[in-house]
Amino acid sequence: MDLVQACPDTVCRQAIGCNGVFPCPAIYMNLGDTLTVTFTNNLLQPTSVHWHGILQLNSVEMDGAGIITQCEIKPGASFTYTFTPAQSGTYWYHSHSSTQYVDGLRGSLVIFNPANTFVYQYQSLVELYDWYHSPTSVLLPAYLASLTGDEPVPESILLNGVGQFGCTTCPYSQIQVPQNSVIRLRLVNQAAMAIISFSIDGHQLTVIEVDGVEVNPATFDVVRLNAAQRYSVLVTANQPVGTYLMRAEMDPTVFASPPVNPMALGNFVVVAGNVPVSPTPVVTQPLLTPVVLSGNPIIPPTITNPLAIPFIESPTVLSPLVPNPPPPSTTTYPVELTFAPSILHAGANRGFLNGIHFTPPVTPVASFLEYIRANVPLPIGVNSRTFNLNEVVDIYLFNNDPGEHPFHLHGHTFWVIGMGNIDDGPYQGQPLNLVAPVVRDTASVNANSWLVLRIRFNNPGVWAFHCHIDWHLENGLLLVAVVSPRDVRRRLGTPPALQVCP
Numbered sequence: 001m002d003l004v005q006a007c008p009d010t011v012c013r014q015a016i017g018c019n020g021v022f023p024c025p026a027i028y029m030n031l032g033d034t035l036t037v038t039f040t041n042n043l044l045q046p047t048s049v050h051w052h053g054i055l056q057l058n059s060v061e062m063d064g065a066g067i068i069t070q071c072e073i074k075p076g077a078s079f080t081y082t083f084t085p086a087q088s089g090t091y092w093y094h095s096h097s098s099t100q101y102v103d104g105l106r107g108s109l110v111i112f113n114p115a116n117t118f119v120y121q122y123q124s125l126v127e128l129y130d131w132y133h134s135p136t137s138v139l140l141p142a143y144l145a146s147l148t149g150d151e152p153v154p155e156s157i158l159l160n161g162v163g164q165f166g167c168t169t170c171p172y173s174q175i176q177v178p179q180n181s182v183i184r185l186r187l188v189n190q191a192a193m194a195i196i197s198f199s200i201d202g203h204q205l206t207v208i209e210v211d212g213v214e215v216n217p218a219t220f221d222v223v224r225l226n227a228a229q230r231y232s233v234l235v236t237a238n239q240p241v242g243t244y245l246m247r248a249e250m251d252p253t254v255f256a257s258p259p260v261n262p263m264a265l266g267n268f269v270v271v272a273g274n275v276p277v278s279p280t281p282v283v284t285q286p287l288l289t290p291v292v293l294s295g296n297p298i299i300p301p302t303i304t305n306p307l308a309i310p311f312i313e314s315p316t317v318l319s320p321l322v323p324n325p326p327p328p329s330t331t332t333y334p335v336e337l338t339f340a341p342s343i344l345h346a347g348a349n350r351g352f353l354n355g356i357h358f359t360p361p362v363t364p365v366a367s368f369l370e371y372i373r374a375n376v377p378l379p380i381g382v383n384s385r386t387f388n389l390n391e392v393v394d395i396y397l398f399n400n401d402p403g404e405h406p407f408h409l410h411g412h413t414f415w416v417i418g419m420g421n422i423d424d425g426p427y428q429g430q431p432l433n434l435v436a437p438v439v440r441d442t443a444s445v446n447a448n449s450w451l452v453l454r455i456r457f458n459n460p461g462v463w464a465f466h467c468h469i470d471w472h473l474e475n476g477l478l479l480v481a482v483v484s485p486r487d488v489r490r491r492l493g494t495p496p497a498l499q500v501c502p
């Protein structure tokens with residue numbers, strides 16, 4: 001990874017690229033393949049790369065959570081990740097050091113399953129994220145010094161790496177689709193913070209995958225993704241030949257002031273006859289490569305169709321295609337999220353989970369995984385709880401904050417068995433969905449409300465559970481689940497002393 005010049009929405013800035021290119025590439029592989037990626041850190045800051053949604057069963061050392069599962073990769077150093085996922089679907093990779101992914105260190109990871117469940121003829125990624133014109137080296141310190149806790153406001157939003165900011169003739173990302181074919185779009189929200197709604201004029205979206213888990217098909221006009229969430233949707237190109245707008249719009253209400261350019265547009269082009277496809281080394285439906293066209297006029301957004309079927313993230317809306325009912329739980333783990341001024345930080349706003357602001361050591365001695373291996377208690381300031389192998393735990397997350405937060409657990413999926421509405425307050429015995437709740441790796445807790453996640457801790461390791469708003473992660477909304485330390489030591493061995501970082 002290196003610093004490169006990037007002008008994705010026609011405004012140029014320095015950003016992080018891979019192999020000299022912005023944005024970093026998508027990775028495509030087949031189920032059963034081994035992925036091996038070497039990152040050489042040509043940046044000025046340490047880094048680490050997390051594989052979001054990859055379970056890393058018995059390979060916690062490949063999870064890529066800097067300081068937690070590995071020492072960060074120092075400037076000039078390299079690290080090779082290698083693992084064989086036993087799962088297919090739509091995932092992504094991103095820096096897990098500071099707010100580096102917001103500057104560009106992110107990309108999609110797609111694992112094809114040649115034994116395909118759904119019928120479609122083509123597929124394409126739709127990568128979505130908020131885009132800042134300033135580097136996070138400027139934005140993050142300002143945010144962490146802020147007394148209000150107002151997060152940085154993005155200038156723009158990108159759709160497949162392309163946005164339109166203040167231009168009169170603008171670049172659009174374009175996907176060409178043969179008329180009457182079915183295309184699978186893999187929507188990936190790689191945002192720092194934004195909640196993004198995606199739609200295609202004149203077409204409906206049938207959700208078939210949630211965070212790598214196939215679900216019973218459900219059709220919507222608009223799909224809403226919180227940061228780090230993914231959905232695959234099937235789209236039938238059943239409209240007349242022509243160009244239809246893809247729209248990706250940020251929810252402006254989550255920011256202290258609305259973004260200047262809250263919508264990215266792209267072209268969904270229905271054509272007669274064949275379309276070019278990418279050669280891929282994978283056994284799967286042909287991959288359509290979005291191309292960038294320049295010189296498109298900005299078309300004013302139309303008024304939202306009041307009859308549109310919006311997608312609502314609720315445990316009762318989508319259910320796993322392969323029945324996967326939750327096992328009974330034995331443990332209740334209440335977690336309360338708060339923001340408050342911190343005396344230790346000159347009155348600046350800080351995030352807390354159960355009253356603890358996650359504070360990694362200023363100079364990490366060793367990764368937390370090494371603490372577990374050496375049987376040394378984790379450093380003070382690390383909010384952690386230890387679980388037995390296969391312990392089934394209900395996290396009752398109470399969001400005592402007027403904002404919505406997407407929570408992600410490393411190394412596991414969870415059953416989303418309950419989700420309160422906005423302003424419901426703490427959980428008060430509402431019925432839970434124990435029949436066919438959706439299974440995923442990132443779920444939203446509504447503003448001033450609650451969320452119940454059921455987890456079977458079946459993966460020995462040290463796993464982050466955190467808000468995926470990257471600003472909030474850096475502001476302390478992280479805790480650590482330690483699963484069966486004995487099994488970690490059994491597999492990785494116990495060193496004679498704590499293995500310190502180089």
Ligand SMILES: [Cu+2]
Nearest residue numbers: 405467469472
């Ligand atoms: Cu958050």
